[in-house]
Amino acid sequence: MSSDQTTTHVVIGGGVVGAATAHALATRGERVLLLEQHGRGHHLGSSHGATRIFRQGYADPEYVALTTRALERWDALETASGETLLDRTGAVDHGRPEVVDAIAAALSDAGIPHETLTQEAAAARWPGLAFEGHVLAHATAGRIRSADAIEVFLTLAERTGLAELRFDTRVTGIEDHGDTVTISSTEPDGTVLRTTTRSVVAAAGSWAPALVGDLLAARGASLPAIRVTQEQPAHFPSHLADDAWPSFVHYPLDGGDVYGLLTPGEGVKVGFHGTGPVVDPDARDFTAVPEELKRLQAYVARFVPGVDPTEPSPISCLYDNSPDDDFVMDRRGPITVATGFSGHGFKFAPLLGEMLADLATGGAPHPRFALA
Numbered sequence: 001m002s003s004d005q006t007t008t009h010v011v012i013g014g015g016v017v018g019a020a021t022a023h024a025l026a027t028r029g030e031r032v033l034l035l036e037q038h039g040r041g042h043h044l045g046s047s048h049g050a051t052r053i054f055r056q057g058y059a060d061p062e063y064v065a066l067t068t069r070a071l072e073r074w075d076a077l078e079t080a081s082g083e084t085l086l087d088r089t090g091a092v093d094h095g096r097p098e099v100v101d102a103i104a105a106a107l108s109d110a111g112i113p114h115e116t117l118t119q120e121a122a123a124a125r126w127p128g129l130a131f132e133g134h135v136l137a138h139a140t141a142g143r144i145r146s147a148d149a150i151e152v153f154l155t156l157a158e159r160t161g162l163a164e165l166r167f168d169t170r171v172t173g174i175e176d177h178g179d180t181v182t183i184s185s186t187e188p189d190g191t192v193l194r195t196t197t198r199s200v201v202a203a204a205g206s207w208a209p210a211l212v213g214d215l216l217a218a219r220g221a222s223l224p225a226i227r228v229t230q231e232q233p234a235h236f237p238s239h240l241a242d243d244a245w246p247s248f249v250h251y252p253l254d255g256g257d258v259y260g261l262l263t264p265g266e267g268v269k270v271g272f273h274g275t276g277p278v279v280d281p282d283a284r285d286f287t288a289v290p291e292e293l294k295r296l297q298a299y300v301a302r303f304v305p306g307v308d309p310t311e312p313s314p315i316s317c318l319y320d321n322s323p324d325d326d327f328v329m330d331r332r333g334p335i336t337v338a339t340g341f342s343g344h345g346f347k348f349a350p351l352l353g354e355m356l357a358d359l360a361t362g363g364a365p366h367p368r369f370a371l372a
């Protein structure tokens with residue numbers, strides 16, 4: 001059984017970037033069909049879970065500026081939805097002096113209030129954490145209610161009357177006809193849907209290279225090598241009240257990056273950044289590597305004294321990593337691609353949705369995120 005239709009835009013992917021893009025297009029008066037291969041709010045990609053960090057603590061001035069633009073849009077999304085999506089817990093960075101000092105300089109240049117603290121002052125303020133190296137805090141940061149945010153994007157898109165959302169609908173092929181593409185997808189009841197459009201946005205994260213990599217190459221544009229990894233942070237039971245926890249990022253003196261934040265009702269999430277094994281996003285085992293879990297527990301026992309390191313609840317999530325950790329967002333003909341969010345894209349979601357809507361409606365790409 002098959003069905004043919006046309007629409008103005010097709011967004012592939014119902015995670016945070018796809019949801020934000022569908023919302024941005026629909027609120028501009030554009031008709032959009034969103035196709036998601038899994039269920040609404042699924043846990044099989046990069047966007048699931050109740051919390052994500054919002055922070056402006058980048059050493060790169062361009063990303064700092066993007067966080068400011070994103071923060072304005074989070075505020076606007078809260079106003080439009082009537083829901084709290086960002087809890088302003090503040091954030092603390094500590095560790096390697098050259099990294100923390102570069103973040104402080106970038107925040108200073110951007111006029112973003114922040115403060116430097118001694119390790120002793122930081123430990124007194126946040127007794128759940130232990131500190132090393134230099135310490136920096138900024139109050140504009142906090143905790144995104146990530147599952148709620150995705151649902152707000154989807155719900156507000158639906159309310160426009162211009163967005164059709166189809167879940168458990170897997171894209172099985174995209175045919176490039178020059179000015180248009182035809183997308184074949186299979187619905188839960190086995191119906192094959194063929195949709196012709198002048199604009200498809202492949203906002204499918206780890207799946208985007210397989211969906212459109214060859215199509216872009218045929219148009220002379222190469223995606224960078226996207227490395228898909230299965231990361232394994234864990235929640236740890238907290239000994240402290242919820243308001244004792246900022247979002248935190250640690251740059252250990254002996255290398256690597258660690259992040260953490262409270263997930264209310266679940267514990268304090270702590271994870272190594274970008275250290276997981278390479279996986280096929282369609283063939284994951286969702287199982288924590290025992291040695292890595294032990295290493296995470298040892299880290300927590302040393303640097304997160306406010307939790308019980310002996311009772312981890314492992315989490316499995318995907319990273320789609322670009323070689324330089326920059327985002328990849330560009331358009332060729334009717335094909336727009338969004339991938340390479342490298343474990344730090346969620347905080348920018350409402351801004352990314354607008355940037356991709358710009359591309360889908362004929363706008364120019366951000367030079368830093370454009371394809372070669």
